[in-house]
Amino acid sequence: DSGVTQTPKHLITATGQRVTLRCSPRSGDLSVYWYQQSLDQGLQFLIQYYNGEERAKGNILERFSAQQFPDLHSELNLSSLELGDSALYFCASSVYSRNTEAFFGQGTRLTVV
């Protein structure tokens, strides 16, 4: 158990819908990262927050947004969902924002039908 909690574990939704994925980081970790893993794209970095502020942005679509709340949990919002958004979404946390060990959650498997 990494100490990072992601909910829900599985999500099935229809195209065009909007979903919210939630991540609770390890106690004491200030940094939260979101990754998308699909079969053909591997692990893609989406976005990172550090202590409530956006720190780095990857290939995150405009239909996707995220935030980190004062209690340090984070949410990834995915809207206008397409079939191609079906993937595993991982959250990771670390104490600092760089060059430290990152702990990954078990992921949320999103299926868009």
Place this chain on the structure above:
Amino acid sequence: DAKTTQPNSMESNEEEPVHLPCNHSTISGTDYIHWYRQLPSQGPEYVIHGLTSNVNNRMASLAIAEDRKSSTLILHRATLRDAAVYYCILSGGDMLTFGGGTRLMVKP
């Protein structure tokens, strides 16, 4: 982040040492070398990281070439549980950029 090159797959026998290579010829002076692994149906798991000197922890050892253009992750005694995709990542900034990794298969 600079690019890394790893073999697509490797095979090992159980209880034997495994040396997983990684080339990173364009590494910059501030890039750390990270290794993560991903077991089937799980999130990635931290293995080890280093900057210049060799590093050891309970999971593995990291040997870094003197010119830092390559590194090797060493699993001292492979077990079936070590079968996973191993990612070598360079990071000089905030995020970890995963490449394709090496799929390690461990034979009993």
